[in-house]
Amino acid sequence: MRMRPKKNRDRRMERVSSLLVLRDENGGVDIPATFGCDCRISLEIGCGKGAFIKELAAREPGRRFIAAELVPDVLMMAMEKAYDAGSPNLRFLHCNAESIDSLIPSGSVETLYLNFSDPWPKKRNAKRRLTSPAFLERYKKILAPGGKIVFKTDNKGLFDYSLETFTQCGYAVTDVCFDLHGDPVLSKENIETEYEKNFSAKGFLINRLVAVLPSD
Ligand SMILES: C[S@@+](CC[C@H](N)C(=O)[O-])C[C@H]1O[C@@H](n2cnc3c(N)ncnc32)[C@H](O)[C@@H]1O
Incomplete structure (x- = not known):
């Protein structure tokens, strides 16, 4: 996501910095220090401006969420949204997904x-x-046994590619849907992201799948 540099970046970031995850001595995410319990978390990678994860965290107050994003100014905008909403169960991580398995505790x-x-x-x-x-191999390390990946995209080429890679890497692919907004059950509980709103308004169909990591 490209964007102009943000004005007053330091001051704005300082206001919301309490929403960053806390780190352990090796730089990894310290879940007990961050959330006050040694609990399972849910994670969004590439959260963008954060509309999806902010709404999900509000709907599910008993779960803990981490939103990861590569671009600092985009992350800041997501954090501001969560800060203004008051999201006690949502924290943020600035990272490249390439190192996600060295930052998030295994399982x-x-x-x-x-x-x-x-x-x-x-x-x-x-x-x-x-x-x-x-x-997908990196995600296997951080997923709990039986954990799942929920993937949405408007891009049919990426979706078809991903159907193959998930299967190839040993995930069980379930709930494949080629028109999420046209599905009466799934659309009811769906939370739209910023990109989703934009692309579905332009007439693109939204694809969704769930990929489960076998618990053997
Ligand atoms: C197309 S945008 C989608 C944003 C948001 N998920 C949405 O649906 O509105 C993709 C996002 O993923 C982030 N991203 C891309 N590669 C990434 C990586 N390797 N690690 C973390 N975030 C990444 C981008 O900075 C961007 O914010």
């Missing part, structure tokens, strides 16, 4: 959300897709 994630990840359509960039085999 601690019950659900991982990937919403409208950058499609990287050229074959030479396939490794950058957040559903490429290398990323």
Whole structure:
């Protein structure tokens, strides 16, 4: 996500910095220090401006959420949204998903959300897709046994690619839907992201799948 540098960045970041995750001595996310309990978390990678995760955290006050984002100014905007809403069960992590398995404790994630990840359509960039085999292997380390990934995208090419990579990497793919907004059950509980609102308004169908990590 490209954007102009934000004015008053330091002051704005300072106001919301209490929403950053707390780190352990190795720089990893310290879940007990962050949430006051050694509990399972749910994680969104590439949260963008944060509308989805802020709403999900408000709907599910008993769960704990971490939203991860690569671009500092985008992360700041998501944090401001959560700060103004008062989101006690939502914290933020500035990171590149490439190092997610060295930051998030092993086996601690019950659900991982990937919403409208950058499609990287050229074959030479396939490794950058957040559903490429290398990323799916990283996620296996942080997912709890039986944990799941919920993936939404308007991009049919990325969706078809991901159907293959999830299966190839040993995830059980369930609940495949090629028109989320047209599904009477799924659409009812769906929380739209910023990109989702934009692309569905332009007539793009929204694809969604759930990929479960077998618990053997
Ligand atoms: C297309 S936007 C979608 C934003 C949001 N999920 C939505 O649906 O509105 C993709 C987001 O993923 C972030 N992103 C891309 N690659 C990433 C990476 N390797 N690690 C963390 N975040 C990443 C981008 O900075 C951007 O905010």
